[in-house]
Amino acid sequence: MKLNIVKLKNFRSYSQETEIDVSDLNVIIGKNDVGKSTILEALEIFFNGKPDKDDLCISNDNSQIEITCVFDDLPDTLILDDTIETSLKDEFLLNASNKLEIKKKFPVSTVGTISEESVIICEYPDNENVMDLLSKKRTTLKLQFEELEINPEGVNKTKSKELRNAIRNHFYPDGNITTETKEIKIDGKLDNEDNRKKIWLGLKKYLPIYSLFFVDKPLTDQDSDIQDPMKEIIKEVLKRDHITPLLEQLKEAIQNASTALADDTINKLNELDSSLAETLRSNFPKEPTWNSIFKLTLEDDRGVPLNKRGSGMRRLVLLSFFRAQVENRRTTNAPNIIYALEEPETSQHPDFQLMIVNALRELSDTENAQVFFTTHNSNLAKEIPKRSLRYVYSDNYNINVESGLNSDGTDNTEIIDKIIDTLGALPDPKNKVKVLVFVEGENDINGLIGFSKLLNANDNSIINLENNEAVAFIPTGGSQLKHYIEKKYLDGLLQSQVHIYDSDIPTYVQSVSDLNAEGNDKKIGYNTTKLELENYLHHEAINECYQDLNITINLTEITDIDDVPKKVAMAVHSATSTSDWSSINPDPIKNEEKQKRKISKVKRLLNTNAVNRMTIDRLTERGAYDEIRIWLDKIREFIE
Incomplete structure (x- = not known):
């Protein structure tokens, strides 16, 4: 699951709803205090926190902050409130563009207190008899199923998904389920018995992890750019596929044992006051926060923690964290994660600035990572593809965010000119270029x-x-x-x-x-x-390039007329996935998009890592030395 669009409304300088397109790499540029960091901090609130009263826009049109995230690249199936798989499409939880759209609303009272609710904006069946299906637990669904006298043949009544589907079909007997745009509330002031709470808990497990790093903030033992990477390591490990089931087993064992002891207590109370005992039951109102249990730090052989060392050392650790993640993210079972970094050029040697940016770019090229960072540095910005540039500017007190490319793939020349003007990227006065x-x-x-x-x-x-x-x-x-x-x-x-x-x-x-x-x-x-520059590569260089990433492909030759990027992308997909190249996604349009994305990433890798694996002998064998x-x-x- 990947972030596709962010929408902000009534949040700080964003008074009107502002839509921000999101790609794998997003470099946010704009003048000071225009709202660049606001985007990163809004995402931090969406995924990990809550705003305070001062985050409400002073020129708001109401007293409610809204942060919306739209996701694509969705899992074909997932577990929500059942032990069997369902899909967001089958549960009618997708918007008109077949994407998952989650809006978080934060009403701010006149005394400054903030409440929260989350809704899914989706195309939902328009029959009032099925409006509340998601809120009903299995027992209630089963009662409704039986009251409607639905034919039970082929329906597993122990599964909520099948009960909901049978009830919907009952009210749409011709199979034509008509829909309307609805906001389905999934969190915030819901009764504990409301099944939507369980659906939201299940859905949250599939959302990306969001990690925000402030390079220039004050450093303390508990809140620093050294502690943050260590916290993110713990958070990511806890979400890995082979760790999550172990945590679920441990949680279930603790809950069962605790519930048994609580029930024993209630039974003993019943002997003293039965009327009071009848009103009590055991309950776990919150999910355990495992990441608060485990602590990870780095210290030298003298026991001195790194946050007590010089700033240069601390920055090197942050750089190393991102470089290490480049390798970790290449595994297919790594959880999706969004990295956000504010102004990586701050207090950095120019060499380290470029190393961080290159690491972030490589991270964004992996299957399961996206990257945001803000910058004022023209030397960094010029290393970024135009499709990844996001320019933030104010127009009559309304904040706008535009991409370096138009929707048709052509240059957004007006925005690129504004970026150049903002960063001061002027021609070299010494005119060294010949x-x-x-x-x-x-x-x-x-x-x-x-x-x-x-x-x-x-x-x-x-x-x-x-x-x-x-x-x-x-x-x-x-x-x-x-x-x-x-x-x-x-x-x-x-x-x-x-x-x-x-x-x-x-x-x-x-x-x-x-x-x-x-x-x-x-x-x-x-x-x-x-045919292309990639055809000048030797197949052994390509094989070795991917072997470095622990991906084994066995190309035997490259010819002058091969579509090399596609050929390699198909080989890599075959080595890392169980699906066929032609059926990565059942939707033909999405399948083609995924294929293009894989080919694009291969092209980048071939022209960097694979080229570095070439030798003169290999170049000569390909008949390329003299021409180049x-x-x-x-x-x-x-x-x-």
Whole structure:
């Protein structure tokens, strides 16, 4: 289950309901005090806490804070109030977009006290006779089932799911269940006998863990950026698949033993005052909070805790925590988790800033993690894909949050310009750049840099593109390529241009042909002789790359015309999942989305980790050495 949308209303500066799109990586940018950190803290309240009275927007239209989270990538089946599996779709708990939408409402009284209730916004059956089915426990459902004289054939009356389904079908005999948008209350001032409390407890087990880190907050023994990672380790371990059943067994054993002792006490009371004893029963009003029982800390061999050490040491631990999580999150049974970090550049050496950002990016590429962080640093922001940028700004006192990409995948140029203006990302005044290297996208940049490092290590006369101040990369994927070449947007600059595009799309081939036909000695274009840059990899490098992640795939060859990212994604899926590639999700649209997501993650890994596993011999065996050297030599020639 992954977070897809966040909505804020009447929370601090967010007076009107503001919708925020969420992806795997979310980098929040904006001017000071505009509401960047508010997003992270709203999520902390949704998942882990409660607001205070001062969180209510001073220009609110009522006295209620609302924080809504919409989730997709939902489990096909789950356990709610029964021991048998059901689905959110079968229980009519999905919204009009087939997503799980949970709204938390926090009414604030005139004296400042805050109450809380949670609702699911869903398309629910519109017949009033089934409105309260989720609130009824099995015994009550069974009574209703029998009163309606429903045919019991094929219905397991010991299962709430089947009883609810049979009752719904009774009131919709033609099978056409019509629905309307409803708010189903699942928490807050519900009677202990209300079954929705049990459904909410079951549902919460599937929600992601949310971990918020404030890098610059004061450090104490119990509340610090050292203690927090240790707390999150405990919280995550307690939610692992093989740990949760053990906790349930322990909880049941303790509850049974405690209930027996309580009942013995009531029996003894009955001997003294039977009327009083009849009014008493044992009850566990709250679930146990296991994470408050276990404590984890780090200390050196002298017993000195790390939060008493220098800030540099503490920051290194935080960095190491995120780097370690990159590996931990690659296991398929790891619980979903959302990491949020405020301004990772704070009090950090530039090298460590970049290491944290790279670790967070890698985390976001894993199957079961999402990442948020805020930043004011243009050097960090420029490392982030535009699809992950979120710009927060105020417009007539209303807060807006927009993405770096439009819904159709094109650049949101207005927002990107605002981001550049906000961060002060101006051209280098020393004008060190001599060559502009145009490629299709970020993955091609990583791949080309990796290959240049390999060739340079073998022959230092070949240029190394890594951190080379004389070279600037410009990704021109999609429709942008045509505009760069036809409109000659950058021809007014003094830099030479080298264009390197794949040969898998005819328009790219034509664009390179048109560019070279200009006869401009400061511009040259190349199409790969193989299908894509990934086709220059050796199958052994790819196998080893995934072996490093404890994933065994056994590719035997890579050909020049293979769709390598798809081929590898299918092999990885086969090695890590029991489902077929063609049926990852029963919904064809969602299945295609999941396939694309897997292929995208493979492309990133191939152009980083797999490229780093290449050798000169492997490159030569693939017939790629001479071609890549031609590109690199032309770049060096333009520089000199």
